[in-house]
Amino acid sequence: MYKGKTHQEYHAEWYKKNKEKVAEKGKEKYELKKDEILAKNAENRKKDDYKEQRKEYDKKYNQTDNGKKTNKLKRWRAMGVKDDLDAWYDKWLNATNCEDCDCELTNGQYLKTKRCLDHDHKTGLVRGIVCSACNNKRG
Template identity: 35%
Template sequence: MVAQKERTCVECETPLKLVNKSGYCSKHLYRSPLVKERQQQYQQSEAGKTAAKKYDQSEKGREKRRALQRSPEGKERSRESYRKNREKILSRNRKYRQSPEGGRRFKSSRMKAKYGISLDEVEALLEKQNGLCAICQQPEQETIRGKYKQLAIDHDHKTGRIRGLLCANCNQGLGRFEDDPARLLAAVQYIQTRASKQ
């Protein structure tokens, strides 16, 4: 009787059981052409697409996608995709920003970047001030294209701390005095002395 030659894994040369016809041990089975073909068939089936979508929406899937996007290969792939589809992407972004949800999100991210405050926090501050300027207690009077402007976010230029919401006139007035209390008090005294002489 002829002794059979012991079969080993193609990858690591681990001895295989006689029933194993793939040529790969369990550790390297995923590299088998047969397994790869079955995986592709599953991924293209409805069940596979549903499972992939479910995984992508899961926390684990999102984290994996973020990690890929942060990797050098992911960044290069993203740049290449942008170069190919630039006009389509810009058009889609423009359309989204013009929608109510997109406009709000864009505005909120711009405020967060510039002032470190979200749109929800600005709305809470506006409600606290009853929609009026923190200095003159009047609503905004300036308009842009027929719509009243929103109250300006007043912040300390040295610390970046938000002080309140002001109308355009009060905000510009503070800006002209460079937020200097001494100059503001001098201006108040000047107005009071000139008014009393008349």
């Protein structure tokens, strides 16, 4: 049934192929229960501990792979990046060397070898995955 793939690999591949269908189904389900969902959300926001619960939830979510990806894509959109963000995120995640100087890329803040998505500030088009030092040189 899975053609030599694990259950997870099969479904991840299926999801990529059917991403638009899945999104459309989600929108349809939301439309059916929209009033109920909005009323429940409004009621929850009135609770005294809502803000604290929300902060705690966000903190946990931001530590997950999906949370990290969501935050990274939000920052890239805010910078004006217009390319296919999902594809660039996968490439960014798997990049091991700078495309400019070929140094080994690392994760973390304030490092010269930190992995960066280099983009043109005027057009928003991505130029490549480079280290922080090369990204600063390019401007």
